[in-house]
Structures are given as structure tokens and as C-alpha cells.
Amino acid sequence: MTSMFAQELDQPAPIAQAPLTWRETARPAPAAGQLEIHVVACGVCRSNLHMIEGDWVDGGVPAISPIIPGHEVTGYVSALGEGVTDFQVGDPVGVQPLWSSCETCEFCTSGRENLCHDRKITGEHVNGGYAEYMIATAAHTYPVPASLDLVESAPLFCPGITAFAAVDKLTVGPGDTVAIFGLGGVGHMAVQFAALTGARVIAVGRTPEHLEVARELGAADTVDSRDPEALAAIADSADAVITFAPADVVTEQAFGVLKWGGTLVNGVPLTLAEFPFNKAQTIQASVIGTREQMREVLELAAAGKIRTVVDSFEMARATEVLSSLADGALRSRAVLANPGVTA
Incomplete structure (x- = not known):
């Protein structure tokens, strides 16, 4: 054998x-x-x-x-x-x-x-x-x-193909803002693909090392998700949000950052307590x-x-x-x- x-x-x-x-x-x-x-x-x-x-x-x-x-x-x-x-x-x-x-x-x-x-x-x-x-x-x-x-x-x-597929679902470019939540291996790749569109990228995470890598890879801004004031400062600012962290609190944070009429792409399971129709937001799953x-x-x-x-x-x-x-x-x-x- x-x-x-x-x-x-x-x-x-x-x-x-x-x-x-x-x-x-x-x-x-x-x-x-x-x-x-x-x-x-x-x-x-x-x-x-x-x-x-x-x-x-x-x-x-x-x-x-x-x-x-x-x-x-x-x-x-x-x-x-x-x-x-x-x-x-x-x-x-x-x-x-x-x-x-x-x-x-x-x-x-x-x-x-x-x-x-x-x-x-x-x-x-x-x-x-x-x-x-x-x-x-x-x-x-x-x-x-x-x-x-x-x-x-x-x-x-x-991480490469998963992040690319998520960003590929968006129609964004110069003048738009994309926020990435969950900065593990997939999130770091998504920062790069989103930056290639010409959009301004905000990387949101809770680990200082992950935030540092996101800056190295092209994120215009990084936000510590454990800081309520920092999250409040970017509320209703992103044309699109991509989430790679399977936690309800992250989903809630992501929708807080997403503009009315914006699109959230989730690469992980999510649970919604409510989804107000008057904001005309869109959810897309990516696998x-x-x-x-x-x-x-x-x-x-x-x-x-x-x-x-x-x-x-x-x-x-x-x-x-x-x-x-x-x-x-x-x-x-x-x-x-x-x-x-x-x-």
C-alpha cells in the first residue's frame, strides 16, 4: 500500500x-x-x-x-x-x-x-x-x-474567492463608501477588493492587529467595534456593508452604519430582530x-x-x-x- x-x-x-x-x-x-x-x-x-x-x-x-x-x-x-x-x-x-x-x-x-x-x-x-x-x-x-x-x-x-464574490455583488465605485465588518482572513481580502473599486473602505473590527493589517491593505479608516462613540461617528455613512462575523451584535452594528437605500452583503448566517421596510435597504447573501x-x-x-x-x-x-x-x-x-x- x-x-x-x-x-x-x-x-x-x-x-x-x-x-x-x-x-x-x-x-x-x-x-x-x-x-x-x-x-x-x-x-x-x-x-x-x-x-x-x-x-x-x-x-x-x-x-x-x-x-x-x-x-x-x-x-x-x-x-x-x-x-x-x-x-x-x-x-x-x-x-x-x-x-x-x-x-x-x-x-x-x-x-x-x-x-x-x-x-x-x-x-x-x-x-x-x-x-x-x-x-x-x-x-x-x-x-x-x-x-x-x-x-x-x-x-x-x-478567503480570496469568498471576499471577491461578496464585493462582486455590489455596484460601488469612486465616491461610495464600503464598510467591512469581521476582519479575519476573509475580511482582509474584502478590504482589498473593495478598495480596487475606487470606493472608500472602512474596516470595522475588535482586534488591534486586524485593524492594523486592514490599514496596510488599503482601508481608508479603521474603527474599533468595541467603541460606541467610534461606531456612532460612522452611523448611516456607508453605501454598502459586508459582514463576515456571525454574531447578532455585529449585524446590528452593520445596519447602524448602512445608509438608507444601501446594500448589506452577508457572508455568514445572520439573525434579524426586525427589518424596517421604510429604509429601503437590501440584503444579499454570498457563498x-x-x-x-x-x-x-x-x-x-x-x-x-x-x-x-x-x-x-x-x-x-x-x-x-x-x-x-x-x-x-x-x-x-x-x-x-x-x-x-x-x-
């Missing part, structure tokens, strides 16, 4: 109980239409933590046991399944959360495959990138431009992103118009890194990497 090392989850449990195990396991082989990736890096997302700790068990996630988490993956093609002609062994590639879609439903055939009811999510329904190797669907694998570093590029495949949008994100990164802010750790340290994420101790996006991987 050909083997590899991977972080496997047998049973969801609090991260403090160390439910992940870095161990030797079977190395997968690609089937028709698939390819094998020698993983260079995989970003660490809060949704990984939700799955590992069992928050989504009632929704059928994780779908298999054991499972290898991780859904923002970069690496080199190491083997091709039957019928795969768009890639060659050694190509630098990436995989985002959308691992596969049915390709035949109304959403897939209209370029909205992220809404496919039969979609599979990387690292939740199938094994993901917390490993030395993983299997990907060729139709949902993306060439990574040669100019991009594969470790630094890993977050493009979740992952499409293949076309993913390609646009990579083009922008290759052109130097956006960048990631990452801290890299060895793949074997996943539990430690996830614990830091749970404690709010990460400055931006953590990335797990396999040292020494080459094409």
Missing part, C-alpha cells in the same frame, strides 16, 4: 481534546476526471474548526469518517486520472471549497455552480488538504500562475464563489493588485494552529505547509 501522512479526524470533539491525529494513512489514487495533488500548503479556516468540533454534525458534516479537513489548497499535480487533459504532472494548482458540482443542473449550466444542490465541499464531504496528498476534481482545479508563491497563495482559494470568479482572483493576484497576509506552520502542527485560531491569537491567515515539496 502506498501511504502518506495526514491530519485525520475520527470523531468531532473540542480542539482542546486534540481530535486530529497526524498519522500514516493510505495515499489516494485519482479516478477518471480527477487528479492527485502533492500538497504544498493548506489554509486554516474557521469553518475547519466548526467541523472538527462537531458544530455541523446535525447537517451531515463531516460526511465521512475518518476525514481529512482543509479546503484552501495549493500544490503540484502528481498524478492524472483517466480523461484528464487540461493538466500535466508538475503543474502548480489550487483547489477551493467547491470540490465538485453536478455540471447539469440549472445553476451549473448558468455559471452559478456554487449554488448546485449536489455540490461537494472539500474537506467536509471528501478528504481535503491537511495532508501530503489529496484528490481533486479536474473540473474544479485551477492553474496557479507561476509568479505566485504556493504557500502565500493558499488563502486565495477561500463561496464561481469558477470564473476564482480565475479572476488569481489574475488579480498575479498582477500584484491583491496579496495575502499569512503565517506559515508545518502541517503536523494543525492542532496548535487551530487552537490559536479558536483563541483569536492569529494576526491574519494561518497556512499549514509541507516542507520541501517541489514539482
Whole structure:
């Protein structure tokens, strides 16, 4: 049996109980239409933590046991399944959360495959990138431009595409103001995409380090969400608001900043106590992103118009890194990497 090392989850449990195990396991082989990736890096997302700790068990996630988490993956093609002609062994590639879609439903055939009811999510329904190797669907694998570093590029495949899709729902430009609430890995990318529209960007968060990074990435103003006076100063000032913090208090703050007639895009669940119609505000939900949008994100990164802010750790340290994420101790996006991987 050909083997590899991977972080496997047998049973969801609090991260403090160390439910992940870095161990030797079977190395997968690609089937028709698939390819094998020698993983260079995989970003660490809060949704990984939700799955590992069992928050989504009632929704059928994780779908298999054991499972290898991780859904923002970069690496080199190491083997091709039957019928795969768009890639060659050694190509630098990436995989985002959308691992596969049915390709035949109304959403897939209209370029909205992220809404496919039969979609599979990387690292939740199938094994993901917390490993030395993983299997990907060729139709949902993306060439990574040669100019991009594969470790630094890993977050493009979740925070990058998620933030781009949210900003892409807005019609904003010079003279407009966009407020971003929730400055984790996704929020920092959204600051950059919103700034590219020419709009003035206000970054709102509660962690000084996150606010500092937002300023570095183009936010015109930063606001501490724990400061009522600072929030009051920007009340009713934003033409659009994007939220990435799944907390009712943040949603309330966001609507306080949103102008009458403005648009709120939520990339997380939200709960509304009331929604006054007389303000004529609009709510749009945003989930992952499409293949076309993913390609646009990579083009922008290759052109130097956006960048990631990452801290890299060895793949074997996943539990430690996830614990830091749970404690709010990460400055931006953590990335797990396999040292020494080459094409």
C-alpha cells in the first residue's frame, strides 16, 4: 500500500481534546476526471474548526469518517486520472471549497455552480488538504500562475474567492463608501477588493492587529467595534456593508452604519430582530464563489493588485494552529505547509 501522512479526524470533539491525529494513512489514487495533488500548503479556516468540533454534525458534516479537513489548497499535480487533459504532472494548482458540482443542473449550466444542490465541499464531504496528498476534481482545479508563491497563495482559494464574490455583488465605485465588518482572513481580502473599486473602505473590527493589517491593505479608516462613540461617528455613512462575523451584535452594528437605500452583503448566517421596510435597504447573501470568479482572483493576484497576509506552520502542527485560531491569537491567515515539496 502506498501511504502518506495526514491530519485525520475520527470523531468531532473540542480542539482542546486534540481530535486530529497526524498519522500514516493510505495515499489516494485519482479516478477518471480527477487528479492527485502533492500538497504544498493548506489554509486554516474557521469553518475547519466548526467541523472538527462537531458544530455541523446535525447537517451531515463531516460526511465521512475518518476525514481529512482543509479546503484552501495549493500544490503540484502528481498524478492524472483517466480523461484528464487540461493538466500535466508538475503543474502548480489550487483547489477551493467547491470540490465538485453536478455540471447539469440549472445553476451549473448558468455559471452559478456554487449554488448546485449536489455540490461537494472539500474537506467536509471528501478528504481535503491537511495532508501530503489529496484528490481533486479536474473540473474544479485551477492553474496557479507561476509568479505566485504556493504557500502565500493558499488563502486565495477561500478567503480570496469568498471576499471577491461578496464585493462582486455590489455596484460601488469612486465616491461610495464600503464598510467591512469581521476582519479575519476573509475580511482582509474584502478590504482589498473593495478598495480596487475606487470606493472608500472602512474596516470595522475588535482586534488591534486586524485593524492594523486592514490599514496596510488599503482601508481608508479603521474603527474599533468595541467603541460606541467610534461606531456612532460612522452611523448611516456607508453605501454598502459586508459582514463576515456571525454574531447578532455585529449585524446590528452593520445596519447602524448602512445608509438608507444601501446594500448589506452577508457572508455568514445572520439573525434579524426586525427589518424596517421604510429604509429601503437590501440584503444579499454570498457563498463561496464561481469558477470564473476564482480565475479572476488569481489574475488579480498575479498582477500584484491583491496579496495575502499569512503565517506559515508545518502541517503536523494543525492542532496548535487551530487552537490559536479558536483563541483569536492569529494576526491574519494561518497556512499549514509541507516542507520541501517541489514539482
